[in-house]
Amino acid sequence: MTVLRKLFRLAAALARELADESAYRRHLAHCSRTHSAAEWRRFMDAKLKSKYQQGKCC
């Protein structure tokens, strides 16, 4: 049961990382800011700019 729970937690953490939600949380903590629609848009604009400087793999 513990193993299953650990696996589930890991999968959920991976999903949050792939969804950039963890990165957003880190950004808020790092800059000591709180969540808002404007903050999210600012974060995403910067994040996506660096993310798509590189092509997707074949």
Next chain:
Amino acid sequence: MKKRIFNVLWAAIACFAAVCLGFIARSNGEPVNSFWIVAAAICIFLIGFRFYAKFIATKVMLLDNRRATPAERLRDGHDFEPTNKWILFGHHFAAIAGPGPLVGPTLAAQFGYLPGLLWILFGAVLGGAVQDFTNLFCSMRRDGKSLGKMARDEISKTGGMVALVTVLLIMVILLAVVALVVVNALKGSPWGTFTIAATIPIAIFMGLYLRYARPGKVLECSAIGVVLLLLALFGGQWVANSPLWSSWFTLGGIALAFCIIIYGFFASALPVWLLLAPRDYLSTFVKLGVIMMLALGILIARPQLDLPPLTQFTNGLGPIFAGKIFPFCFITIACGAISGFHALISSGTTPKMIAREWHAWPIGYGSMLLEGFVGIMALVAAAALAPGVYFAVNSPAGIVGATPAAAAATITSWGFPVTAAQMSDLARQAGEATLFGRTGGAPSLALGMAHIFSRLGGGAVISFWYHFAIMFEALFILTIIDAGTRVGRFMLQDLAGHIRPGWGRTGWMPGVIGASIIIVAAWGYFLYQGVIDPLGGINSLWPLFGIANQLLGAIALCVATTIFLKMHRARYMWITVAPLVWLIATTFTAGWQKIFSPEPRLGFLAQAHALESSVAAGNIAASKLSATQTIIFNNKLDAVVCGILMLLVTITIIDSVRVWSGLLRGSVPARSSETPFVPSTLEVESI
């Protein structure tokens, strides 16, 4: 005692791998169960990971957990962030997994399942995973520098420039070939075309939802996107059954090619949050989900491989693509065993997120083995089809005949019985008008996956699973097209900025539109030539892509070898030099044959000359004269592109050998750009 138990366990794994390979070897051409293949792959990959990769990490790289990684030293909460090992493993795998390991092994199955199987097993362990691991290590020790930057710093300025131009060229060929795979999968398929078209409004809806309705809720938004995708899939069936709507969505190859070209332009020019980013989230989750489903399906269904281990097409006269087993099996499998493109990921985001140096072992080496395993699953899915069906789906009409009866007769004459009625029944089950001549690998892979999935969920749902698999493949291929076109645009604007600084501004609209048009026109032209190619396009474009991709791998291995020499690890340089020599042998042989082979189906120039002779002799109808002239020009263009790629990599290799020779003789100082040692203070357990 513990060590002894481990030794016994690893000996048992090795013996089991030998037993599995023995079963495959002793099948004498009889159908073999996929269990033995999957089990052999798992055991060999485990052994490679535990012993070979650990040897490289310990003896060559000298990985040291006491050394602070760039993620710790340069932590900024954005790009540089220490990340949990397994989360980063999943992140890296999601970034390197693309259509290559799915399509390549499917196409290479024309030689039989055995050559592809052996190459994926040993190529991934000794080549592909080594390349990914070493590049990740080199970049991690250099603050996450890119491959191009490392080539410039460690080899020479020429090396950096060559890497940049090679990447741009590969991008153009890659985008064309993956777009061709989508075109061939959707040609004449209203169900598939509607489903894929529906992903565009779904992605735009997701983009607006995330931007304005529920900012920050990416997982919630992606879950809604998946539900909408499934609805689009069911809607596709309704569209296919409606005479009015199916006529709207039944498109030919050229119309589909233009739709994708126009789409590529808008995806590149529109704001990234509106279409590209939401589609990327969606495709990542669908991709990982389907790969897990396929693994589960193969483990439960354990399909029998009806394709023989070796076919007569090892002689180079295969219908899917021309060329002998050496070098074309290795070129065709591409990313399933070695992918140069992975070096861009290994020297991109991942090295900036590694918390501990030893994490590079599972992330760099392990992820590539998992990619190899995806290639094995694709091979199993393709080889589980009846051989006659496999060749009927993948062979172009120009080779087997334009009518179902002619195609069935030709394929049966090769010793792979199939009938027009059998194919018609299969097409009806899959919800398609026909499955003959659906080249590109995606339809046959989708058919194989549909058979595996339907064994889990009842035989009546083949049509649903077939279109689900097509949707899955097309979804992430379109993400590659979106992102690739955008990156190509940035590269071009960057180059233009050197001529006039204003042209380099990525927000300057005329520059955005102009650069997007040039990039889209470049890959769009190759796509168009693939669509009008009487031999199906895949015959010329996939090998070109394979050659380009593996040549980039050669550059990555040159960089790693140079760095090992600078680390005074000359006695271990065979680790990167052996796969490098193999890559040079296969890519240069393939490149030479694609340009100069006298066989018209194989050599670009020979085909151009054969067509020129036909035109001169008056054997071409006046109505086809213009199209034939275009094909002649295209073949010459392909030969030139192939030649340029070989020349670029030759320059890098000569440059590298010059540096290596200087380093070995001591005439060149072993000046490395490695960052100095800084002790780590990171509590990894807290991540």
